Amino acid sequence: MRKKKTSFFGQIGIHSVLFFGSLIMIVPFAWMVSTSFKLPEEVYLIPPRWIPNKPTLENYTDLFDAMNFGRPFMNTVIVALSITFLSVMLSSMAGYGFAKFKFRGREKLFLIVLGTLMVPGQITMIPVFLMLNQMSLVNTYEGLIFPPIANAFNIFFMRQFIKSLPDELIDAAKIDGANEGFIFFKIILPLTKPALAAITIFTFTGSWNSFLWPLIIAQDESMYTLPVAVSVLGGQYTERIALQMAGACIVIAPLIIVFLIAQKYFIKGIALTGLKG
Amino acid sequence: MNKKILLSVIVLLIFSVSIYSSTVKIWAMGEEAKQLGKIASVFEEQNPDITIDVQAIPWDNAYDKLLTGIAARRLPDIAQMGTTWMAGFGAMGVFEELTPYIEKSDIITEDHFFDASWQTVSLQDGIYGIPWYVDIRVMFYRTDLLKEAGYDKAPDNWEELYEISKKLAGRKGNYGISLMTNEVQQFFPFVWQNGGRILDDEGNITVDSPEFIEAIEYYARFFKEDISPKGGGGNIIQEFASGYTPIYFSGPWMVSLTRQQTPQIDGKWDVALMPKKESRTSFIGGSNWVLFKTSKNKEDAWKFIEFMSSHDTQLEWYNILASLPAVKSVWEEPALAEKPMISLFGEQLKDARAPLTIPEYEEIARAISRRLEEACYGVKTPEEAALAMKRDIEKILR
Amino acid sequence: MKTRFLSIILFIGPSITLMFIFLIIPIFFSFFLSLTNFGAFAMYDWSKASFIGFENFTELFKDELFWKALFNTFYCLIVALPVTVILALGSAIMLNREQTYFKNFFKVSYYLTFITNTVAIAIVWRWILNSQYGIMNYLLGLIGIEGPNWLGDPAWTMPSVIMLVVWRAIGYNMILFLAGLQNIPEYLYEVAELDGATRWQKFIHVTLPMLRPTMLFVTVMMIIGYLQLFQEPYMLTGGGPLNSTLSIVLYLYEQGFQYFNLGYASTIAVILFLIIMGMTLLRMRATKST
Numbered sequence: 001m002r003k004k005k006t007s008f009f010g011q012i013g014i015h016s017v018l019f020f021g022s023l024i025m026i027v028p029f030a031w032m033v034s035t036s037f038k039l040p041e042e043v044y045l046i047p048p049r050w051i052p053n054k055p056t057l058e059n060y061t062d063l064f065d066a067m068n069f070g071r072p073f074m075n076t077v078i079v080a081l082s083i084t085f086l087s088v089m090l091s092s093m094a095g096y097g098f099a100k101f102k103f104r105g106r107e108k109l110f111l112i113v114l115g116t117l118m119v120p121g122q123i124t125m126i127p128v129f130l131m132l133n134q135m136s137l138v139n140t141y142e143g144l145i146f147p148p149i150a151n152a153f154n155i156f157f158m159r160q161f162i163k164s165l166p167d168e169l170i171d172a173a174k175i176d177g178a179n180e181g182f183i184f185f186k187i188i189l190p191l192t193k194p195a196l197a198a199i200t201i202f203t204f205t206g207s208w209n210s211f212l213w214p215l216i217i218a219q220d221e222s223m224y225t226l227p228v229a230v231s232v233l234g235g236q237y238t239e240r241i242a243l244q245m246a247g248a249c250i251v252i253a254p255l256i257i258v259f260l261i262a263q264k265y266f267i268k269g270i271a272l273t274g275l276k277g
Numbered sequence: 278m279n280k281k282i283l284l285s286v287i288v289l290l291i292f293s294v295s296i297y298s299s300t301v302k303i304w305a306m307g308e309e310a311k312q313l314g315k316i317a318s319v320f321e322e323q324n325p326d327i328t329i330d331v332q333a334i335p336w337d338n339a340y341d342k343l344l345t346g347i348a349a350r351r352l353p354d355i356a357q358m359g360t361t362w363m364a365g366f367g368a369m370g371v372f373e374e375l376t377p378y379i380e381k382s383d384i385i386t387e388d389h390f391f392d393a394s395w396q397t398v399s400l401q402d403g404i405y406g407i408p409w410y411v412d413i414r415v416m417f418y419r420t421d422l423l424k425e426a427g428y429d430k431a432p433d434n435w436e437e438l439y440e441i442s443k444k445l446a447g448r449k450g451n452y453g454i455s456l457m458t459n460e461v462q463q464f465f466p467f468v469w470q471n472g473g474r475i476l477d478d479e480g481n482i483t484v485d486s487p488e489f490i491e492a493i494e495y496y497a498r499f500f501k502e503d504i505s506p507k508g509g510g511g512n513i514i515q516e517f518a519s520g521y522t523p524i525y526f527s528g529p530w531m532v533s534l535t536r537q538q539t540p541q542i543d544g545k546w547d548v549a550l551m552p553k554k555e556s557r558t559s560f561i562g563g564s565n566w567v568l569f570k571t572s573k574n575k576e577d578a579w580k581f582i583e584f585m586s587s588h589d590t591q592l593e594w595y596n597i598l599a600s601l602p603a604v605k606s607v608w609e610e611p612a613l614a615e616k617p618m619i620s621l622f623g624e625q626l627k628d629a630r631a632p633l634t635i636p637e638y639e640e641i642a643r644a645i646s647r648r649l650e651e652a653c654y655g656v657k658t659p660e661e662a663a664l665a666m667k668r669d670i671e672k673i674l675r
Numbered sequence: 676m677k678t679r680f681l682s683i684i685l686f687i688g689p690s691i692t693l694m695f696i697f698l699i700i701p702i703f704f705s706f707f708l709s710l711t712n713f714g715a716f717a718m719y720d721w722s723k724a725s726f727i728g729f730e731n732f733t734e735l736f737k738d739e740l741f742w743k744a745l746f747n748t749f750y751c752l753i754v755a756l757p758v759t760v761i762l763a764l765g766s767a768i769m770l771n772r773e774q775t776y777f778k779n780f781f782k783v784s785y786y787l788t789f790i791t792n793t794v795a796i797a798i799v800w801r802w803i804l805n806s807q808y809g810i811m812n813y814l815l816g817l818i819g820i821e822g823p824n825w826l827g828d829p830a831w832t833m834p835s836v837i838m839l840v841v842w843r844a845i846g847y848n849m850i851l852f853l854a855g856l857q858n859i860p861e862y863l864y865e866v867a868e869l870d871g872a873t874r875w876q877k878f879i880h881v882t883l884p885m886l887r888p889t890m891l892f893v894t895v896m897m898i899i900g901y902l903q904l905f906q907e908p909y910m911l912t913g914g915g916p917l918n919s920t921l922s923i924v925l926y927l928y929e930q931g932f933q934y935f936n937l938g939y940a941s942t943i944a945v946i947l948f949l950i951i952m953g954m955t956l957l958r959m960r961a962t963k964s965t
Contacts, residue, residue, distance in 0.1 A: 006772070006774055011774060014769050014772070014775065015775070015776065015777075017769065018766065018769055018770070018775070018777075018781050021766060021781070021785065021845075022780070022781055022784040022785065024842070025784045025785055025787060025788050025842070025845075025846070026784055026787070027810075028796065028799050028800065028803060028842075029787070029791075029799075031799065031802075031803060031810055032796075032799040032802075035802065040515075040538055043515075043808075044511075044512070044515045044519070044808050046808065046813065047813060048808075048810050048813055066311065068311075090689050090690045090693070091690060093685075093686045093687070093689070093690070094686060094687050094689075094690035094691070096686060097682075097683060097686035097687040098687065101682065101683055101686070101687070103680075103683055109687075109691065112699070113690075113691075113694065116694060116698045116699065118899075118951070118952060118955060119698065119702060119948065120899070120902075120903055120944075120947060120948055120951050121903075122903065122924055122927055122944050122947060122948075123701070123702055123705045123941075123944040123945065123947070123948045124697065124698055124701035124702060124705065125931075125944070126705060126708060126931055126937050126940055126941050126944065127700075127701035127702075127704035127705050127708065127941075128697055128701050130704075130718075130937070131696075131701070133345075133349050133351075133718065136351070138345070138349065138351065139351070146693070146697070147697045149693055149697075150690055150693035150694040150696075150697055150698060152694070152698075155690060179682075180679070180682040180685075180686065181685075184686070205790055208792070209792045209793065209794075211792075211793065211794050211906055212905060212906075212924075212928070215338075215932075216932055219332075219334075219342055219345065219346055219351070220304070220332040220333055220334050220342070221310075221332070221333040221334065221335065222332065222333075226792075227792055227794040227795065228794075230792075230794055230795050230798065231337075231794050231798075231909075231910060232335040232337040232338060233798070234337060239511055239512045240512075241511065241512065241802055244798050244802070245798075245799065245802065247795070247798070248792075248795035248796065248798050248799050249795075251792045251794070251795040252791050252792055252795050252796065255790050255791065255792070256787065256790070256791075259786075259787070259790050260783075263783060266786070266790070267782065267786065267850055270847065270850045270851060270854070271850060271851070271853070271854035340933070341932055341933045344715055344933075344935055345718075345932075345935070348715040348716070348718035348719060348935060349718045349719060350718075350719045369715075369716075458916060459915065459916070506806075506807075506824075506827065507824065507827045507828070507916065508824070508826065508827035508915065508916045511805050511807060511808060515808075516807070521807065640934070647918075650915070650916060650917055651917060654829065654916065654917055656917060
């Protein structure tokens with residue numbers, strides 16, 4: 001924080017640049033929302049109308065009635081919540097193990113975990129698809145949920161956080177006769193809340209937005225997630241722009257709400273990842 | 278106590294129903310899949326012991342998803358199958374040969390359907406599908422804009438199509454016609470109209486024949502001279518209504534969609550036969566029904582296919598989705614025969630062709646569309662594009 | 676005190692097992708697949724695929740489309756990376772000033788793009804960039820510029836993709852830089868000021884060197900991310916026209932899950948893996964040597 005005074009014009013300049021940036025970030029969203037409430041005849045007007053003259057909910061009702069968007073919406077909720085819960089749970093357990101357990105080969109095993117961070121998802125995609133196909137798990141929830149659970153980043157993140165907690169806490173509990181399960185759930189977990197919040201949010205966002213894997217693994221519309229469903233909203237005969245915009249809103253809005261509520265954790269979380277990495 | 282009894286009765290009921298009723302699983306695509314329920318419920322009423330379960334696949338991903346499902350033998354009982362995919366998937370040996378079923382059938386015979394449709398289900402050694410609906414392309418044009426430009430008829434042949442659309446493209450900020458740089462279904466008719474082919478009867482590749490090259494040249498000229506917009510476009514119906522692109526080629530569904538979505542141009546547009554060179558050949562596509570060998574429920578599945586082929590169902594289906602019946606007799610119904618626009622599609626059906634029926638068709642079509650695009654953008658001359666097509670196809674057929 | 680074996684199994688076991696099944700074994704499997712002609716015909720009966728040595732690799736190096744995809748991907752990386760760094764760092768510096776107001780508003784609005792679903796927002800951009808009805812060309816028209824056919828002209832498609840990529844990446848990286856900036860001790864600037872350093876000199880001699888760890892993290896993440904470019908071109912242009920936006924992953928997807936040449940697609944995956952590893956190591960070494 002530099003205390004040097006900036007001139008009045010400097011201040012105006014800097015704020016206008018920042019404000020212009022914000023505008024560029026926000027306008028596409030505004031345009032999306034605006035178009036999603038338009039009737040077809042207003043969509044193609046030039047000059048464009050920012051606020052529809054005759055706002056309509058037709059696109060949204062069409063989305064859920066004619067396009068059955070309820071199904072992919074439910075699928076996405078089920079899949080994203082399951083992945084988040086399982087991944088956060090298992091990663092924090094593993095993170096705890098790697099941080100505080102003492103056993104031979106711990107560091108080597110952890111290095112393997114870290115190594116997988118460098119591996120692009122595409123290289124495992126084809127083999128995992130073939131495996132799931134062999135087990136008849138293509139086009140199932142299991143196929144959507146299990147592969148993304150093992151998350152090296154989450155394990156690494158939790159390990160770093162738990163490592164910074166003092167060993168005395170654990171030792172004292174052990175002297176009192178507590179077992180590992182008790183120590184983990186009653187002592188460690190409550191202390192890791194900020195880290196848990198961060199990885200919960202990241203994992204949820206990541207699995208909500210996940211596209212390539214569901215695109216491959218879903219065979220028919222009954223297993224589509226929102227991003228996949230919205231990607232094929234092109235229309236068989238003719239494009240319906242307003243409908244597509246409504247679809248985009250449905251995919252984007254829940255996350256924006258989560259983000260606005262949990263802003264603090266998001267921004268702290270990213271800052272944490274940057275510093276630790 | 279009462280609750281327990283009730284519960285067991287319900288369980289028993291569900292159980293017994295599931296014993297006596299069979300489920301026919303169907304893969305269907307796009308809008309068809311969404312509307313199929315309406316027809317299927319009629320079938321279920323007539324056959325209370327059969328349940329129809331439609332699994333919907335969007336057209337965008339249909340080919341890939343069918344390929345995965347078929348390759349992995351994760352199959353339903355029957356499926357909707359694009360006519361151009363019959364040979365490719367047929368070669369994987371998963372379709373049931375239907376001659377024995379057809380012999381026993383009261384409804385389905387060869388001459389129940391249009392010839393061109395029947396050709397798409399007869400592969401080398403048998404009948405592997407039953408036609409459902411056909412899809413044929415004709416010319417849509419704006420009568421008012423053509424009149425303003427000094428023409429009171431639709432372009433009748435290649436020269437007129439070029440001349441008229443060129444003139445229409447002279448209106449500032451607008452184009453004359455809407456074609457796509459990489460869509461073989463739009464391009465093939467021009468090849469056929471000029472007497473060209475992809476393969477000749479002996480199986481030789483003939484994409485470098487003068488007729489084929491001339492078709493590429495003709496098609497690409499619309500893009501080179503900015504008569505047709507190149508990609509990045511939006512809604513064909515809106516662009517037709519605004520006059521941005523006053524001519525385009527498409528199928529029957531566009532008739533009702535145009536009326537619904539752009540009533541402002543009612544009476545200002547019409548449909549016409551394809552432009553003539555040697556012939557007016559158009560592209561015939563559409564969908565068939567196929568029955569899978571792996572089905573455990575072939576009798577019931579066949580019953581549904583028969584139901585879908587009946588005169589009444591075909592008419593009903595036309596009313597629902599405006600897709601053209603593959604059954605000849607339906608065309609005599611007033612709903613079709615007395616509508617000039619629709620009967621024009623019937624007229625065009627007499628001069629229409631399906632593309633190659635060989636397993637490699639899809640790959641060949643991709644190669645052609647890629648090279649065609651290069652010609653349209655002027656990256657390659659028509660001759661170069663044709664030679665590149667030839668090389669690509671040689672590699673595919675090797 | 677040694678931890679009980681059972682605890683180790685219970686705590687670490689599930690994650691490690693999943694990781695082996697879904698990450699580690701598949702990597703080796705992928706290398707193996709790249710040496711076979713595995714295709715749709717082998718999906719049902721794996722024994723129909725056969726081992727063909729390095730044929731896929733020689734084929735790939737002769738494949739015009741692969742080189743095109745490689746070129747496009749690096750085009751994106753080489754343009755998008757510096758642009759993102761400059762814009763993100765610039766905004767972070769402006770936001771880090773004590774006298775800047777509405778900090779939270781700026782942070783939130785910049786970050787919004789990153790949590791947004793790429794597929795969904797790409798559809799919105801496709802609409803914005805529509806040559807005829809899009810607001811982009813309308814707005815450009817207001818200031819007297821005739822906008823290009825963004826998604827139809829092969830010269831403009833990649834810039835369109837890059838625009839979307841950068842637009843999404845600025846906020847996230849800005850937050851990272853901001854955290855890095857806040858960790859620079861104030862006295863360093865005070866010392867520099869005593870020496871009479873100008874603003875620019877302070878930036879070059881204090882800010883940049885102190886940001887090195889953040890810069891490393893940011894650029895490595897960006898290299899990994901941009902080399903896996905997929906959703907933006909898939910949704911905006913489908914890789915066209917003239918394959919001008921075909922990226923490596925898009926080509927991999929087409930080969931693998933549209934044509935079902937799984938062996939060939941695995942070869943592309945292996946090459947991509949090697950490129951990413953190579954680039955990442957190169958970037959890390961570059962930091963070490965300075």
